Amino acid sequence: xxxxxxxxxxxxxxxxxxxxxxxxxxxxxxxxxxxxxxxxxxxxxxxxxxxxxxxxxxxxxxxxxxxxxxxxxxxxxxxxxxxxxxxxxxxxxxxxxxxxxxxxxxxxxxxxxxxxxxxxxxxxxxxxxxxxxxxxxxxxxxxxxxxxxxxxxxxxxxxxxxxxxxxxxxxxxxxxxxxxxxxxxxxxxxxxxxxxxxxxxxxxxxxxxxxxxxxxxxxxxxxxxxxxxxx
Amino acid sequence: xxxxxxxxxxxxxxxxxxxxxxxxxxxxxxxxxxxxxxxxxxxxxxxxxxxxxxxxxxxxxxxxxxxxxxxxxxxxxxxxxxxxxxxxxxxxxxxxxxxxxxxxxxxxxxxxxxxxxxxxxxxxxxxxxxxxxxxxxxxxxxxxxxxxxxxxxxxxxxxxxxxxxxxxxxxxxxxxxxxxxxxxxxxxxxxxxxxxxxxxxxxxxxxxxxxxxxxxxxxxxxxxxxxxxxx
DNA sequence: AATATTACATTTGTCCTACAAATGAAAAGA
DNA sequence: TCTTTTCATTTGTAGGACAAATGTAATATT
Numbered sequence: 001x002x003x004x005x006x007x008x009x010x011x012x013x014x015x016x017x018x019x020x021x022x023x024x025x026x027x028x029x030x031x032x033x034x035x036x037x038x039x040x041x042x043x044x045x046x047x048x049x050x051x052x053x054x055x056x057x058x059x060x061x062x063x064x065x066x067x068x069x070x071x072x073x074x075x076x077x078x079x080x081x082x083x084x085x086x087x088x089x090x091x092x093x094x095x096x097x098x099x100x101x102x103x104x105x106x107x108x109x110x111x112x113x114x115x116x117x118x119x120x121x122x123x124x125x126x127x128x129x130x131x132x133x134x135x136x137x138x139x140x141x142x143x144x145x146x147x148x149x150x151x152x153x154x155x156x157x158x159x160x161x162x163x164x165x166x167x168x169x170x171x172x173x174x175x176x177x178x179x180x181x182x183x184x185x186x187x188x189x190x191x192x193x194x195x196x197x198x199x200x201x202x203x204x205x206x207x208x209x210x211x212x213x214x215x216x217x218x219x220x221x222x223x224x225x226x227x228x229x230x231x
Numbered sequence: 232x233x234x235x236x237x238x239x240x241x242x243x244x245x246x247x248x249x250x251x252x253x254x255x256x257x258x259x260x261x262x263x264x265x266x267x268x269x270x271x272x273x274x275x276x277x278x279x280x281x282x283x284x285x286x287x288x289x290x291x292x293x294x295x296x297x298x299x300x301x302x303x304x305x306x307x308x309x310x311x312x313x314x315x316x317x318x319x320x321x322x323x324x325x326x327x328x329x330x331x332x333x334x335x336x337x338x339x340x341x342x343x344x345x346x347x348x349x350x351x352x353x354x355x356x357x358x359x360x361x362x363x364x365x366x367x368x369x370x371x372x373x374x375x376x377x378x379x380x381x382x383x384x385x386x387x388x389x390x391x392x393x394x395x396x397x398x399x400x401x402x403x404x405x406x407x408x409x410x411x412x413x414x415x416x417x418x419x420x421x422x423x424x425x426x427x428x429x430x431x432x433x434x435x436x437x438x439x440x441x442x443x444x445x446x447x448x449x450x451x452x453x454x455x456x457x458x459x460x461x462x
Numbered sequence: 463a464a465t466a467t468t469a470c471a472t473t474t475g476t477c478c479t480a481c482a483a484a485t486g487a488a489a490a491g492a
Numbered sequence: 493t494c495t496t497t498t499c500a501t502t503t504g505t506a507g508g509a510c511a512a513a514t515g516t517a518a519t520a521t522t
Contacts, residue, residue: 016476017292028324035327041502052477054285057504058292061248065293066322074485074502081329084336087318091297093259096266098312104396105315111346118345118450119338165335212443219349247505272473283506288475305473305514 016051020059023049028068028079039069039077065090085168092172094179102176109173110222112166113154114215119161121211128160129207136200145199147178153199197221247282251290254280259299259310270300270308296321316399323403325410333407340404341453343397344385348445350392351437359391360438367431376430378409384430428452 014022024045033039042060046053060077063069067082094102135156139149151174158167197220205214245253255276264270273291277284291308294300298313325333366387370380382405389398428451436445 015474021296025321025324029326032326035329043502054288054476054478057285058289061289062293062296065252066318068322068324068327071503072485074483076502079327081327081332082322084319084322084328084332087297087322088315090256091299091313091315091318093256093299093313095260095263096299096310096312097315098266100395101312101315104394107350107394108396111343111350114349115342115346163335163338164331165339169339212447215446216443246503274473285507286505302474305512307473 016055017058017062020045020049020051020055021062024059024063033079035079035081037079039079041076085165085172089172092176094176097176105173105176109170109177110219112169113157113222114218116157116161116163116166117211117215117218119163119166120157120206120214123162124160124206128156129203132156132160132203132206136198136203140198140200195221247286248289248293251276251280251282251286252293255290255294264310266310266312268310270310272307316396316403320403323407325407328407336404336407340401340408341450343400344388344453345446345449347388347392347394347397348442348449350394351388351445352442354393355391355437359387360434363387363391363434363437367429367434371429371431378405426452 027033039045040048042053042056045060046056049056060069064071066087067080069077070080071077091097097105132153135153139145139153142149155167155170158170161167197217199221202214202217202221205217258264271279273284273287276291277287280287291300295302297318298311300308301311302308322328328336363384366384370376370384373380386398386401389401392398428448433445433448433452436448
């Protein structure tokens with residue numbers, strides 16, 4: 001009877017593919033593989049790990065998806081440079097993410113929007129400000145801002161930071177917000193939100209104010225949406 | 232001769248595995264699959280897509296790694312809830328990330344550290360402040376802060392935000408910084424950095440000051456390290 | 463008849479073989 | 493020496509086989 005054995009742990013329920021994946025990852029770091037370094041071929045890996053080529057290929061397929069390795073048609077495989085955001089992109093399906101994940105992601109966006117203030121003030125140009133002005137002037141005439149309007153304004157802001165990662169991050173995150181809003185604003189039709197801080201206000205502060213003022217204003221601007229979700 | 236054809240695009244050089252992966256992802260979203268929903272079995276997928284089971288398994292192996300699907304030993308596969316950060320974790324090998332990725336990640340951390348200010352002031356408790364005080368009091372006596380000390384202080388801050396994603400984010404990002412610092416601080420041995428804003432200062436502001444003051448102070452605190460890297 | 467046991471069918475995990483396409487290298491020819 | 497041809501290597505894809513596991517159906521037992 002094992003019902004009273006001391007240790008009762010789930011232990012190694014990893015599949016062969018999982019273990020090969022780990023072995024390969026370990027192999028890469030142990031041997032300090034750098035981008036461009038050639039990898040042993042599939043058969044050799046299979047033989048050395050004493051598994052079938054199928055299992056090796058399933059593990060390699062994962063690493064290939066992450067961008068860690070590349071295979072040039074018949075020259076074999078080489079180490080590559082993964083794009084950290086590409087991997088997250090594949091998982092950002094609002095329908096299957098947990099509510100807590102969605103909340104965390106929303107908070108992450110709040111932080112980013114406020115955090116880019118310093119970058120905006122450090123890197124803003126007259127030309128970019130003119131382009132932003134066109135956007136807010138157009139939006140001032142609208143009675144209600146659509147999702148596209150929001151994307152246009154906030155996307156332009158990320159654009160002005162000059163940080164490519166931020167831009168991509170926001171384009172990745174937007175579908176998540178879109179889903180959250182549409183799913184939560186359904187019961188009451190379309191709740192018209194009276195914004196205490198409009199896009200035009202933000203623009204004026206960005207043009208003439210300070211980074212601190214901008215952060216404050218952005219916080220208020222976003223808190224409206226934040227409270228909407230929390231309610 | 233195709234040398235003068237109008238369009239000259241790389242087109243679809245995707246492997247079957249890539250296309251099956253995309254098809255599956257599309258299939259899931261089109262049919263609004265939610266966690267727990269059962270999936271068709273491998274053979275059926277292979278037949279419907281007219282590919283071999285091997286290819287299907289390679290694609291499924293990727294989705295399984297991302298946590299999108301799970302397979303219970305004999306009952307088949309079901310939709311699961313992926314952890315957005317788990318996928319990025321696998322890729323955070325400082326040796327293979329490009330320099331620009333590392334820079335982007337560092338800027339991202341700067342923004343996060345400054346951005347959590349509001350959350351800290353909104354959610355700080357007397358108990359957490361006491362625990363933080365113990366940390367900074369201990370560190371005040373040290374002539375030089377180790378990586379572990381940095382982790383302890385900043386980790387506690389992320390802890391106090393109550394946002395699990397932030398906590399995990401920082402624990403993921405730390406190895407990257409560790410590598411960057413150790414690789415860059417080697418030539419001159421260990422550069423002693425005189426911090427204009429210490430952990431203790433940050434603690435005092437968090438306890439008695441305002442969110443704005445904290446952000447300012449954190450920016451100065453981190454800029455020291457930032458400049459170290461840039462130099 | 464109700465329960466316990468057994469047999470079966472289904473599905474994943476793993477292995478094996480085979481072969482086409484591609485491509486660099488080597489061999490053959492001019 | 494340079495060009496052309498052949499060959500060997502390696503990945504991509506297909507298909508078959510079988511063990512293990514497990515829910516379900518069938519059978520046996522009390």
